Amino acid sequence: MLSRQLSPGALRKAASLPAFGSKNALRSPRALAVRNASTASSSTAFESFLNSRITLVSVSLFTAGSVAWYTHLYGSLPFLAQVHASHASDEGLHPPQYPWSHKGVLDTFDHASIRRGYQVYREVCAACHSLDRIAWRNLVGVSHTVDEVKAMAEEVEYQDGPDDAGEMFMRPGKLADYMPPPYANEEAARAGNMGALPPDLSLIVKARHGGADYIFALLTGYVDAPAGVEIREGMNYNPFFPGGAIGMARVLFDGLVEYEDGTPATTSQMAKDVVTFLNWASEPEHDERKKNGIKAVILFSALTLISLYVKRFKWTPIKNRKILYDPPADKTH
Numbered sequence: 001m002l003s004r005q006l007s008p009g010a011l012r013k014a015a016s017l018p019a020f021g022s023k024n025a026l027r028s029p030r031a032l033a034v035r036n037a038s039t040a041s042s043s044t045a046f047e048s049f050l051n052s053r054i055t056l057v058s059v060s061l062f063t064a065g066s067v068a069w070y071t072h073l074y075g076s077l078p079f080l081a082q083v084h085a086s087h088a089s090d091e092g093l094h095p096p097q098y099p100w101s102h103k104g105v106l107d108t109f110d111h112a113s114i115r116r117g118y119q120v121y122r123e124v125c126a127a128c129h130s131l132d133r134i135a136w137r138n139l140v141g142v143s144h145t146v147d148e149v150k151a152m153a154e155e156v157e158y159q160d161g162p163d164d165a166g167e168m169f170m171r172p173g174k175l176a177d178y179m180p181p182p183y184a185n186e187e188a189a190r191a192g193n194m195g196a197l198p199p200d201l202s203l204i205v206k207a208r209h210g211g212a213d214y215i216f217a218l219l220t221g222y223v224d225a226p227a228g229v230e231i232r233e234g235m236n237y238n239p240f241f242p243g244g245a246i247g248m249a250r251v252l253f254d255g256l257v258e259y260e261d262g263t264p265a266t267t268s269q270m271a272k273d274v275v276t277f278l279n280w281a282s283e284p285e286h287d288e289r290k291k292n293g294i295k296a297v298i299l300f301s302a303l304t305l306i307s308l309y310v311k312r313f314k315w316t317p318i319k320n321r322k323i324l325y326d327p328p329a330d331k332t333h
């Protein structure tokens with residue numbers, strides 16, 4: 001019955017496999033030798049990998065590199081205690097974290113707030129602080145229309161030239177001009193502020209630890225100096241400023257500006273708007289960056305899924321095959 005269903009060749013082949021003919025398997029020295037050879041060679045390869053100098057050197061280099069990289073990023077290792085000559089409070093009070101409307105990974109700037117913030121910068125901060133890296137044209141499409149920006153630029157006189165006669169002349173501002181500085185040079189700025197230099201605000205949000213939170217806390221954080229703290233003449237107490245004594249006095253007071261959109265101009269509202277504006281000035285690419293980030297995540301996750309599928313597809317025949325050792329038939333009997 002069996003012989004009728006299977007070909008004689010199939011039966012012979014099956015009989016020669018160790019599982020089918022156990023006598024054969026035990027007696028065949030070749031099969032044993034093959035198995036030993038394969039197990040022995042893989043374990044020595046693993047052992048020699050563990051014992052090799054190259055492995056030792058590369059693991060040590062990797063460890064040293066990780067430590068160097070971490071200390072470069074964070075200044076110290078987390079498990080080493082440090083002793084400082086200064087106290088943490090010398091660095092200023094740490095600002096609270098505020099719920100900025102552009103904080104989340106999917107959030108863009110509140111552009112109405114940028115527009116109000118520009119107004120606060122222009123009417124208050126621009127008296128002392130420059131904004132060197134922002135040109136009028138940068139505001140177009142962000143907070144103002146092109147006609148509004150042109151009109152604002154034309155109100156400012158810029159020096160240009162030389163003309164045909166070699167003379168410098170003054171002309172109204174154009175879109176390509178940069179924001180006019182309040183002082184001609186650093187000396188004039190210091191002379192106007194009792195020796196303190198009002199820093200340029202273009203990149204200030206990126207230039208200070210705590211970023212937007214710090215500047216908001218600084219602008220709204222002016223309080224009377226606590227008992228026992230001496231503040232020199234001309235300095236002001238602000239717990240968020242490192243050292244506590246800052247050359248800039250409190251500048252924002254309720255109702256200082258009048259917003260065209262009717263928003264009540266409280267101190268914190270103005271501070272929030274001007275910080276949003278300064279945050280935009282530091283990161284004009286912010287909205288576009290997050291948009292591109294989302295595109296990249298969508299694109300790369302789709303590509304990852306496709307490549308996982310293709311990998312499984314290509315490997316299926318290899319992973320599903322069964323390898324049998326089929327020695328040539330013994331011809332001695």
Ligand code: HEC
Nearest residue numbers: 124125127128193196197198199204215246247248251274
């Ligand atoms: C009357 C002049 C004046 C005005 C107006 C003014 N500042 Fe200042 N600001 C200064 C001076 C001076 C300093 C430097 C203080 C110091 O180094 O002690 C300063 C410093 C700063 C700093 C840097 C603080 C730091 O950590 O180093 C920021 C941020 C700042 N001002 C923001 C503003 C903003 C925003 C406005 C508008 C709402 C404004 N300032 C208006 C004079 C002014």
